[in-house]
Amino acid sequence: MDAAQASLIRLALDGYLRQSDERDARYRDLARQHSLLPVLPDWSGFVGLREDGALFWVSDDDGSVSSNLTQHITHLASLRGPELFPELGFLAPVPPSDWVACSSCGGSGKVVVDGQHVDDVRCQCGGLGRLPAAVARSLRADNL
Numbered sequence: 001m002d003a004a005q006a007s008l009i010r011l012a013l014d015g016y017l018r019q020s021d022e023r024d025a026r027y028r029d030l031a032r033q034h035s036l037l038p039v040l041p042d043w044s045g046f047v048g049l050r051e052d053g054a055l056f057w058v059s060d061d062d063g064s065v066s067s068n069l070t071q072h073i074t075h076l077a078s079l080r081g082p083e084l085f086p087e088l089g090f091l092a093p094v095p096p097s098d099w100v101a102c103s104s105c106g107g108s109g110k111v112v113v114d115g116q117h118v119d120d121v122r123c124q125c126g127g128l129g130r131l132p133a134a135v136a137r138s139l140r141a142d143n144l
């Protein structure tokens with residue numbers, strides 16, 4: 001992260017902490033406590049982005065913070081973050097040519113069930129249709 005990017009992350013966190021939606025109150029408290037911007041919220045916690053670009057898992061259960069993230073989660077966070085905070089577009093990966101087609105969606109980026117696109121379910125590739133080879137390998141290993 002350069003200084004401009006760090007300041008964009010700080011501004012995004014400031015803006016997030018000023019929101020008042022009660023449903024997000026718990027995550028807002030955790031975000032404030034740890035100075036981590038929730039870039040990939042989940043039902044059990046969120047992936048938080050620190051000003052220097054480091055990512056951490058923040059558990060909703062006990063409020064603990066861990067830097068132990070899989071490559072897949074890191075990948076999804078880099079896609080979801082700029083969707084939630086458009087000013088963080090620099091986080092989004094530009095797929096290089098050595099990324100491999102997602103085996104789950106066949107490269108379309110869309111989840112298809114019974115021939116129909118399912119818009120509110122996200123493919124494991126995050127919708128890009130391609131994945132870093134290491135992430136694709138780790139997903140294959142998980143599915144064995």
Ligand SMILES: [Zn+2]
Nearest residue numbers: 102105123125
């Ligand atoms: Zn996919």
